[in-house]
Amino acid sequence: MTSSDLWDNATADRYDAEEAPRSTAHFLGPTLDFLSGLAGDGRALEFAIGTGRVGVPLRERGVPVAGIELSAPMAAVLRSKIDEDRLPVVIGDMATTTVPGEFSLVYLVYNTIGNLLTQDEQVECFRNAARHLEPGGRFVVELGLPPLRLLPPTQVAVPFDVSERHLGVDTFDLVEQTLVSHHLTREDDGRYRRGATRQRYAWPAELDLMARIAGLRLERRVADWDGEPFTQDSTGHISVWRKPD
Known part of the structure; x- marks a missing residue:
């Protein structure tokens, strides 16, 4: 069993309204540019896809997207937006659940790796990403830094x-x-x-070690989806690890 909090029907029903400012085309543009550029002509897998705030518009850009989601109520909201044939979702935790095929991109946005409340589970999340990646594929994590x-x-x-x-x-x-x-x-x-x-916070150096355990290597780290440099004053980061060819 995962240690993540399980989001219920009430949370799922109000999630999109509460996240409306982060769901606009203007706000999501840099995120979608970043992810679609890494996916290229391949497939993308979103861990903790939720109601599809990122996955659905990424699919609408032409990137084949699949998802893993722990909360069935959150996935039900996503399913009301797009059918299974266009964006398949498997119910399960992102540390152990698998989906068919290989992907050029696996990604986690909006601090969701922190939903795994133990270091061991976060390590398994990196391993799970590596299992799904094709050679040369990339794992992307968006994570804030605790103040x-x-x-x-x-x-x-x-x-x-x-x-x-x-x-x-x-x-x-x-x-x-x-x-x-x-x-x-x-x-x-x-x-x-x-x-x-609840969340478990992890520092960039700790994530890099998790990636190494999973056979991935850091390729790039920036402060935001616009690609601003990551510095000691950054409040978060977008990190990209690559699976060797």
């Missing part, structure tokens, strides 16, 4: 969003290398909904 420099001694929480309708705070366990994102969201009727999601 630990903002934590003074004894403090364990950092706000990441303070707006009219939402308060978001991350709390950190520095020993277990995990964080919990706490959300307080105001609904249209004035009531507040509280939620929390």
Whole structure:
């Protein structure tokens, strides 16, 4: 069993509305450019494809896409947008579940590798990506970096969003290398909904070692989908590892 939180029907039903700003053509353009360029004429596999925020428009660009998704309710929302023949999805975890064939690209976006809450599972995720890649294929991960420099001694929480309708705070366990994102969201009727999601954060050097264990080598690391340089002040990264020919 995976350690990932399992997203339920209620979460799936509101996911697209909550992520609407990150789903526009303008916002997704650089992401789709980056991924389609790496896929080339080959097939792409998205781990944790969710409701298809990235996978569906990538398929509409002409890239054959398949997906693995742990949450059946999230996959059901995706299926309402596109049929199985055009974008097949297998229900299962991204560390062990396999799909038929080989791919020129396997990718994970929006911090989703952190849904695997143990280092062992994250290593298996890299191995699973390598299993699906054809020689010369690439594994791409988008992952934020935890703002630990903002934590003074004894403090364990950092706000990441303070707006009219939402308060978001991350709390950190520095020993277990995990964080919990706490959300307080105001609904249209004035009531507040509280939620929390867990993640395991990993540093770039740790991911590079996971890749080496899986037989992959770092090819490129940038700060964002536009290709800005990755520096010590970057708040996240897009990393590309390549399977040898």
